[in-house]
Amino acid sequence: MKIEAKELSKIYGEGEGRVTALDMASLEIMPGDFISVTGPSGSGKSTLLHLLSGLDRPTSGRLTYDDRDIYSLSDRELSAFRRRSIGFVFQQFNLLPVLTAKENILMPLLLDRRRPDLAELEKLSRLLGIHDRMDHLPCELSGGQQQRVAIARALAAGPQVVFADEPTRNLDSRSGGEVMELLEKVCTKMGRALVVITHDSRIASMARRRLSIVDGIVTEVACR
Ligand code: ADP
Secondary structure, eight states: OOOOEEEEEESSGGGOOOEEEEEEEEEEOOOOOOOEOOOTTTTSHHHHHHHHHHOOOOOOEEEEEETTTTGGOHHHHHHHHHHHHHHHEEOOOOOOOOOOHHHHHHHHHTTTOOOOOHHHHHHHHHTOOOOOGTTTTTGSSSSSHHHHHHHHHHHTOOOOOEEETTTTTTTHHHHHHHHHHHHHHHHHHHEEEEEEESSOOOHHHHHSEEEEETTTEEEEEEEE
């Protein structure tokens, strides 16, 4: 799936309090792309991620997923589109404490009344090294294992793209590095695009495409 953002802008407030959080951002995301987004606090990283993933709507600009204009969808259609096409990984793992790892992973699919593909789940949990932890509760898992469960949950619905907002922020540097390597590995293996916001220059340099954002202006800094 090709994602194309054209001149996306987001302006908050009016008059003196007016803030241009994102200023005419244009970019394309192709299947299998691994893109990092870095920039100082308040530069517009979360705004960019929220707009690219349809969590929020821009003040102006266009966003298409395979030529489909997603902001023309109603809120209900947009949330169904997000559930099926987009995976999210956040800095908080957001696992439900009373559910096992497996139940957490399958929850979004079940809420969407979709039948889980258990063979796919087995493959995913092996790739992420959590196959022997599937019947454990989150409190019985380390931070790194919990984030790997959250990654499996993001990928179980078969999204075309995964957006991750500071996915290693709550982890020590060793398990953070492991989690990022696994996230990249599963996305590459499954042909998913991956967009990661990070403060960590090591993680940013793992990405094949790097975006920098300053005062709402997005620039592509390197491509390898
Ligand atoms: P970052 O993720 O890089 O820290 P954000 O995208 O959260 O930056 O914010 C970019 C700018 O937009 C900041 O100046 C922030 O204060 C402002 N902003 C973000 N969300 C809102 C909002 N809901 N209302 C008003 N201003 C906002």
